[in-house]
Amino acid sequence: MEVENIEVFVIKENEKIIFNGYAYTVHHILASCIRWKCSNKISKKCPGILVTFNDYKNPTIEVEHSHAGDENLETVEKAKFEMLKRVSTFSTSTPSQIFAEVINQVPEPALTSFENEETTKRIL
Numbered sequence: 001m002e003v004e005n006i007e008v009f010v011i012k013e014n015e016k017i018i019f020n021g022y023a024y025t026v027h028h029i030l031a032s033c034i035r036w037k038c039s040n041k042i043s044k045k046c047p048g049i050l051v052t053f054n055d056y057k058n059p060t061i062e063v064e065h066s067h068a069g070d071e072n073l074e075t076v077e078k079a080k081f082e083m084l085k086r087v088s089t090f091s092t093s094t095p096s097q098i099f100a101e102v103i104n105q106v107p108e109p110a111l112t113s114f115e116n117e118e119t120t121k122r123i124l
């Protein structure tokens with residue numbers, strides 16, 4: 001059996017990932033690894049840098065963040081991901097219906113980390 005790796009959650013290939021409560025956007029794609037910068041680099045002036053292999057394995061913090069992570073981030077992003085998936089699968093549902101369906105399955109503590117309904121529906 002394979003040893004379980006610590007994995008990052010890939011939101012968009014070669015663009016955005018979540019690891020350990022922080023979101024990262026791609027910084028540099030190198031031959032054997034990818035360097036990611038904190039998604040709060042501008043808003044929080046965060047210097048946080050994460051490095052992973054090209055297959056997103058072995059995530060290593062290279063530069064520490066200047067702020068706390070959000071443990072609900074992954075739940076929230078997964079819910080958004082699920083919404084987007086449903087939009088393309090069930091074309092008969094409206095964004096409002098899909099938002100309501102998915103948000104029902106989001107655990108209570110994560111709801112506070114959710115952007116408001118209007119903001120979220122705009123991405124659908």
Ligand SMILES: [Zn+2]
Binds near residue numbers: 041048067
């Ligand atoms: Zn950061």
